[in-house]
Structures are given as C-alpha cells and as structure tokens.
Amino acid sequence: MFSFFRKKKPVAPVTPETPLVAEPVQTDTAPIHHAAAPVVDTAEITTVAVHPEPQQTEEEAPAPAPAPAPAPAAIIEVAQPQAKLSWAERLKAGLAKTRDRLGKSLAGLFGGGQIDEDLYEELESVLLTADMGIDATQHLLSDVRNRVSLAGLKNGSELKGALQSSLTDLISPLQKPLDVSTHKPFILMVAGVNGAGKTTSIGKLAKYFQGQGLSVLLAAGDTFRAAAREQLVVWGERNGVQVIAQDGGDSAAVAFDAVNAAKARGIDVVIVDTAGRLPTQLHLMEEIKKVKRVVQKADPTGPHEIMLVLDANNGQNALSQVKSFDDALGLTGLILTKLDGTAKGGIIAAIAKQRPIPLRFVGVGESIDDLRPFIAKDYVDALFD
Ligand SMILES: Nc1nc2c(ncn2[C@@H]2O[C@H](COP(=O)(O)OP(=O)(O)OP(=O)(O)O)[C@@H](O)[C@H]2O)c(=O)[nH]1
Incomplete structure (x- = not known):
C-alpha cells in the first residue's frame, strides 16, 4: 500500500531509468x-541565481569535508502491505524487547512479596539494565520510595502502579507535539x-x-x-x-x-x-x-x-x-x-x-x-x- 525507502545491499545506483521510479509527479506549477x-x-x-553563493558569505566556515565513511547506498522499495494494526498495537509490538527485559524482571518484583531494601536493589538493577541511566534510575527509586511511604504501600504488587506513575511523571515533560x-x-x-x-x-x-x-x-x-x-x-x-x-x-x-x-x-x-x-x-x-x-x-x-x-x-x-x-x-x-x-x-x-x-x-x-x-x-x- 505504501511505498517507502529502505537501504539494501548490493545496490545499483538509482537513476531516472530505474524501474522503481515513477514518472515525476506534477505537484504544483x-x-x-x-x-x-x-x-x-x-x-x-x-x-537561486540572484543570491550570492552561501559559502561566500561564510568565509570563516571550512570547505565541505569529505564524507566520514562511505555508507551503503540506498534504493527505493515498495513496502509490502502490512496487516492493519492500531498505533497502540504497533507501539506495544515495537517495545516488545524493552518490555521483555523490563517486564520479565519486574514480574518477580511485582509479586506478592514485601517491599524491602532487597526489592529496591533489584528494582535499581532492572531499571539500569533497560538503559535508563544512573540519574533517572536514582530519581525513579527515590520517587517510588516516596509514593510507597505516602500511600502506605506494603507489597510488591502495589509497586507496579507507583513505578508506572513515577515514570509517566518523569517523561511527560518530553511530550510536546511539534x-x-x-x-x-x-x-x-x-x-x-x-x-x-x-x-x-x-x-x-x-x-x-x-x-x-x-x-x-x-x-x-x-x-x-x-x-x-x-x-x-x-x-x-x-x-x-x-x-x-x-x-x-x-x-x-x-x-x-x-x-x-x-x-x-x-x-x-x-x-x-x-x-x-x-x-x-x-x-x-x-x-x-x-x-x-x-x-x-x-x-x-x-x-x-x-x-x-x-x-x-x-x-x-x-x-x-x-x-x-x-x-x-x-x-x-x-x-x-x-x-x-x-x-x-x-x-x-x-x-x-x-x-x-x-x-x-x-x-x-x-x-x-x-x-x-x-x-x-x-x-x-x-x-x-
Ligand atoms: N526497524 C526500524 N528501522 C528503521 C527505523 N527508522 C529507520 N530505520 C532503518 O534504518 C536504516 C537507516 O535509515 P536512514 O534513514 O537511511 O538513516 P540516515 O540517518 O539517513 O543514514 P545516513 O544518510 O547514512 O546518515 C534504514 O534501513 C531504515 O529503514 C525504525 O523506526 N525502525
């Protein structure tokens, strides 16, 4: 259904004659x-012609440098039609690996056991393994601790909600649509x-x-x-x-x-x-x-x-x-x-x-x-x- 591009090797250069290339589309005048x-x-x-060459206006800028490393060439391919999934389903499928790593490890923590220092230590290593980094992990741990004591949470199964809320609060400031x-x-x-x-x-x-x-x-x-x-x-x-x-x-x-x-x-x-x-x-x-x-x-x-x-x-x-x-x-x-x-x-x-x-x-x-x-x-x- 959708045509899209994807890198592929080996590659023939894409030229106007390449069969995958559609006739140019006239979009406006x-x-x-x-x-x-x-x-x-x-x-x-x-x-274009009336403007000076931009590089002449930027004398201090160095001449364009050679490409750092020749990357593989690319061609255009027509993607195969995909089964229609909702965005939520695609996001969930896309995050399967992270969820597997995080979720499987967390499943043990979210069991019925008591919330204690051992559990917080385990939580810390799980968050670090999912590449949250030390700062975010420390932040989440201390926030979860606060939520646990404020709400009087007692066992691991209640910890899941606290962690979810804490993580949502941490990353929500990034949600600013363009x-x-x-x-x-x-x-x-x-x-x-x-x-x-x-x-x-x-x-x-x-x-x-x-x-x-x-x-x-x-x-x-x-x-x-x-x-x-x-x-x-x-x-x-x-x-x-x-x-x-x-x-x-x-x-x-x-x-x-x-x-x-x-x-x-x-x-x-x-x-x-x-x-x-x-x-x-x-x-x-x-x-x-x-x-x-x-x-x-x-x-x-x-x-x-x-x-x-x-x-x-x-x-x-x-x-x-x-x-x-x-x-x-x-x-x-x-x-x-x-x-x-x-x-x-x-x-x-x-x-x-x-x-x-x-x-x-x-x-x-x-x-x-x-x-x-x-x-x-x-x-x-x-x-x-
Ligand atoms: N699985 C997956 N692949 C992606 C995603 N986004 C891009 N790719 C693939 O990543 C590869 C590199 O993508 P490009 O868009 O060519 O990357 P680029 O940054 O323009 O590369 P350079 O021009 O070499 O700097 C391609 O094979 C893309 O199909 C994604 O969200 N998921």
Whole structure:
C-alpha cells in the first residue's frame, strides 16, 4: 500500500531509468528536481541565481569535508502491505524487547512479596539494565520510595502502579507535539549520526504533514552521499513531494535554495536533510553549524525546529549525542527511531532526566505509519501492560 525507502545491499545506483521510479509527479506549477538532471523552474532560477553563493558569505566556515565513511547506498522499495494494526498495537509490538527485559524482571518484583531494601536493589538493577541511566534510575527509586511511604504501600504488587506513575511523571515533560503552524514556511532541520534513520524519518514526516493537508518541500542536504540525495529525490517524485537537490555543492547551499524556493512557492513545511556525522568529527559539526547559519540568512526567523534523530539501539550513547548536538546547534526536538529493534527503550527516561528536549516523534518500524508523536502515557502503557 505504501511505498517507502529502505537501504539494501548490493545496490545499483538509482537513476531516472530505474524501474522503481515513477514518472515525476506534477505537484504544483513547479516541476520536481531530479538529482541526475536537475529541473529548475522559473521561480527557482530567480530565487537561486540572484543570491550570492552561501559559502561566500561564510568565509570563516571550512570547505565541505569529505564524507566520514562511505555508507551503503540506498534504493527505493515498495513496502509490502502490512496487516492493519492500531498505533497502540504497533507501539506495544515495537517495545516488545524493552518490555521483555523490563517486564520479565519486574514480574518477580511485582509479586506478592514485601517491599524491602532487597526489592529496591533489584528494582535499581532492572531499571539500569533497560538503559535508563544512573540519574533517572536514582530519581525513579527515590520517587517510588516516596509514593510507597505516602500511600502506605506494603507489597510488591502495589509497586507496579507507583513505578508506572513515577515514570509517566518523569517523561511527560518530553511530550510536546511539534506545531508547524507558527511560521510559513516552517523550516525543520534534521541532524544525526550516520544511519540513525534521518532520511527514513524525513519521508515519514513528509507523509505525516501531507496527511494534515500541508505542502512539504524537502532539501536533499546530504551532499556527501549521492545515494541519500537520490533516495529523497526519487521518493519525493513518487509521493508528490517537491525536492531541492544539487549535484555536488554543499548542504548549506541546498538548504538556502530550498528555503527560498519554499517561500516563492508558498510551501508550508521545508525539511532539510543533512549528512550523518559523529559529534567527535569537529569539522563536520562546524559544517552543520554553517547550514544553520545559512538557513538564517534565507529566513532570519529559522530554522524553526532543529531535530536530532536518535537510534534507540545506541542506548546511553544516544544521550551523549543529544548533549553534543544540543551544544553545537541548540536542539529543539528529538526523534527516537528503531524502538522496535532494541531492549534499550529506557533511554527516554535518561533523556528526560538529563537533557529534557521535547521528544517529538518515536519510530517503531520501517513502514510509513511507524512514526508518531510521542505520548508519554502510551509509552508507559506499552512498556508495562
Ligand atoms: N526497524 C526500524 N528501522 C528503521 C527505523 N527508522 C529507520 N530505520 C532503518 O534504518 C536504516 C537507516 O535509515 P536512514 O534513514 O537511511 O538513516 P540516515 O540517518 O539517513 O543514514 P545516513 O544518510 O547514512 O546518515 C534504514 O534501513 C531504515 O529503514 C525504525 O523506526 N525502525
């Protein structure tokens, strides 16, 4: 039913002739760009040509650095129709591994035994195993202790409710849905380490916004990896989403062009993809700061959202990514992908305790519907029930 993209090896380059590629879709008066042979509409020629090259305005910024490591190329695939599950069911299925680890261990604690120090110690090690981290674990333990003494709870079976409430209270501040109605175009910039799920999440987000009746334009800002650009361009063609891409060039220039094209075309949401990078690759962190500055030259009010995409499998390492990208860019939101593949779903608690940046969306699979706004209660219910 849904077409979506997925990485696959070995890979033939995606070209306009690739059979999977649908005919370009005319979404408005402007044709969609093609990575191999960019098509530039009149509005964009005007927009792009009259502006100075963004890199000329950023003399202090280093020249684009080579890609850190060539990632596997990507092709577009048509996902097989899936059995219709509700989001709650998909979230629950996605969190099965975390729930198994947490739930099985907790089952013993939630039995009929007395609440004593041994039980708190066991609880501590269970929470740490689910990657909640020391700070969040200590916070939860002391909060649960308070609830137990305030309510006069006596046995382990009563502990479950106390822990659920405590965890819900801890992570609820992360539940702040993204509001893109504040600006037009709303400029959303996406960052993250290699393979975190940025490009996939951008596709899912584009569909999500389209579903709300909003027009979307994508900036194929991952100029290090040609396949990433082609991935977006082809996906955009298939789904009626306009994509701004350039052969070569730097991602700041692509973002700049995209914002101007979005203004000229009256687009609601611009999503700027960027290449994957590690926070330790300082030259690449400088490069992404430059993308932000150049976006601000095209629209001084933007970017309106700087979102870090995190792979839940990274566990505690995801937290250090949050800190580094936040220090560099000033993050306003997070996406946590691949909750379905990990037993480390407790990382949300660690983020809530240490760097409570709004968790806008969570991803629990590769299908287009597997990315949804984060709802704290749904998450806790899926974890415990
Ligand atoms: N199981 C699962 N897989 C996902 C999820 N989100 C993304 N993926 C997969 O993760 C892989 C990497 O996704 P990409 O979107 O290409 O990652 P990226 O961050 O753009 O990668 P780079 O461009 O190399 O930096 C792909 O195989 C995706 O299908 C998710 O929520 N669950």
